[in-house]
Amino acid sequence: MELPVPFTAGILYPGYSAEDDYPALEGLLGGDIRLPLVHTLMREDAHRVDALLDIGSDDVLADGARQLLEHGVQSVIWACTSGSFVFGPQGAREQVEKLQAVTGLPTSSTSFAFVHAAAALGLRRVAVAATYPDDVATSFVEFLQAAGLEVVRLSSRGIITAAEVGTLGRDAVLEFAAANDDDRADALLMPDTALHTAAWLGELEDRLGKPVLTANQVSAWEALRLAGDRAAHDGLGTLFRKGTGGERNASLE
Template sequence: MTTVGLLRPEGHPEDDYRRIETLLGGDIRVDPVVYDGPGTDPERLAAGAERLRLAGTDAVVWATAGASFAQGWDAARAHARALALTAGLPASSTAIGFAHATRAVGATRVAVAGGYPDDVAGAVVRFLEAAGIQVVGEARAHGGLPLPDLVRAADDPSAEAVLVPDTSVPTVAEVPEAEAAAGKPVLTGTLVTVWEGLRLAERHGVWGEELGALFVRRGPRDVWEPRA
């Protein structure tokens, strides 16, 4: 059993993480520690990481997209290193996970979809570009669009994947339909967060047919291709 420990704010979709556990076949556990204070409070994050260490988790991910993107690429990596030292475990964040996951599906040009205000949306673009990923399309959610519609609105013909970073909305159930609509990988906040934890725990072979491109069974050199 591999356990991914999450440090996540209140109100994030617990059901998404339980669905991921189920669709990965029962050999993966997602253990969230929920905090109700400021998302960047180092003392709260350190205390949460210690709880996860004592619970026997294999890796820790700071499971918040907006705040982790807002740090910027260099600061996010420094924050992950500090969290790893505190926890005594491999550690990362949702934002760093998006950089790794985008490369894992063979993409260097992406579209970004979400409901963030201008300052956070700008931070997402700057973070990705600092990580060597070009943003070629964007769309903002208005009125809670279904995931396939949001992905279509953001997509660009030159994009090789569509990223939906927000970890505060449930997306997992709609990912297969969204990928079918776009014909390319769709990476969402909750999926990427768990995948990043599994990557840190060196569980690279974990796959689930209903979880989209990121969890497709592949060889070490394969990248995802849309179904015919």
């Protein structure tokens, strides 16, 4: 019998809110997959542009990456959507390049993970249900559009802090998704890594009848893709059932 291949994909996570999604994902993935996580510095918990630029600054990420390397990781992902797309497409690209210079490993961010996941599923039109304030949510839409995706609907919940987002439970998450889907969309995207979704990925897709991509889900998928995992995994939505493709490339292809 063929034994499962061990993969260790590192997670850089800002502050404390829904970081427990990653051990939950690790448990659902099973086998020898590990998702060690390091918390990066969050001087101010705010979905506000100036605070997000600080959260995703080079020195903050480099400090976290050096700690993560102690876990023997094969890849690294900056698991913060707003703390990457707020820099704009080129700035987010430079952020990953600088982080990869520190890690020496295949490295990406959640914003690029959404783009790569959409491409893997062949998505063209998406709806976005964002927990962010309007201006931050609009920046995410602009990031997606720059990557060639058509956003047919944007909904923003207007929550300022990651801590508050992390308190949203199952019913609230399912209702938020269902209320903000669009019949024209191939999938619904939920972009905040502060939002718990790992335990409800199957329910989200059953409720909407289409793929749902969530921030912690695509972050884990991208990190495993970059680590070289080729396997399909059940119980984590359409994206993981398709598998990662297993290419150990940087995020910027």
